[in-house]
Structure formats: structure tokens, C-alpha cells
Amino acid sequence: MRDLQLTSFIPMGISKYQIGSSFISISLLTLSLAPSAQALTFKTFTNIDAFQAATTRLNIETFNSTATSTDKNHDLTDFNIRSDMTWTRISEGTLTGNINNTNFLQLQSRNPATSAALNFYSSMSAIGFDWVNTDNSGDTLELIIDGQSEIFGAANQKGFFGIIALDGLFDSVEFSDTEGGGYLQYAGIDNIRYGYVQDVPTPTAILPSLFGIFVGLGRRKQTEQP
């Protein structure tokens, strides 16, 4: 809706009606460029009920139907994992870091500059998951999304972390850790929920309102005629 501010910069002597068509052209151009034009704005959640109330059409990856594997890279139903962390294992639910005694994603890091990227096959605007950090020496869990770092998981803690993009879509996130002491040993991630923010205007929803603004400006011009 940044486009609406253009009306504040109309030079004296040029009517809003006269620039109406170019105004809409600029708006259409901006809409077509908007998804990658600037950094996304995020809102984070630590309460799963609040996250679910803000989102819709969520899918979930529980890892429960995925074979356990000590590989770093994995191909799952809706995303793959590509990692340079020390471990990015699909581990069974008896191992340290499990969430609810079921298969989970188990991370170990010896270098906070490394990460595990989840690359989704479709763009989305919301992701949330259960986490546990069993580390005893200070490494905190980090989610990197759209180039921005979100610190969420303190050592010897567990919980839920969710994040939604308020003004666009993303198709990948990276799990990492911050510089602590020694290794990150371990992080457990499970029940990854991903989908969409509720009530985000789409271009097809915005166009009618832009048309309404155009008509409104035209009518206002007519009423201002002497």
C-alpha cells in the first residue's frame, strides 16, 4: 500500500485525474516486482495456538514416516534439506533431543557459521516447529530466513517457534546456531508446520481496490469543477 503515498508527491498544477493512468501503471509495475523488491517483514510466535490462529492451510512434517538416516541431506515430501552442519540426522525417538519419542531432525554443529537449509518446493508465508536444545554450553538456536537472523532457542530449553511473513512469500529457511561453547549438542526439531498467513491481500484482491481509488479520484475531480 506504499503506492498510495504517491498522491502526496503530485506537483502543484497537475491534477490527480490527469496522472490517474500512470498512477495505476506504476502500481501494477510495483506489484509485479514486490515479492523480491525488499526484505520481508516478520512476526514471530512462541505460542502455538497464536501461530495457528494467524495461519491457514498448514501442512506438517513429523519425520515419523521417514526412515532414520545419518546423512546430512534429505529429500522429504514438501522440501529437501541441504546442510553443511556436522549432523543433520533423521533420528529415532529414543535419542537425545527427541520431542515426543518419535523420529525427529537432530542437529549437531561444531561451527556456528554452518547451517541446514530447508528448501521448500512451493513458496509460503508461515513456518513453525517444536524444538529442544540439549546443549550444556551456551549455543543458542538460530533461524535464518530471507537473510535475517531470528534467535529462538536457548540452551537447556525447549518450546515452539513460529514465524510469518507479513508482506510476501519465502521458500527456504536455515537452521543454525550462535557462537556458544564447544559444539551445539544437540538440537531437536520436529512437527514442522508450514503454510500461509491468513488474510494477505493478493494482487487479484488489490486490483479492484486500486480501480476503486481511480474512480474515486475521478469523481472527486468532477465535484471540484467550478
Ligand SMILES: [Ca+2]
Ligand atoms: Ca516426529
Ligand SMILES: [Ca+2]
Ligand atoms: Ca549461525
Ligand SMILES: [Ca+2]
Ligand atoms: Ca555448546
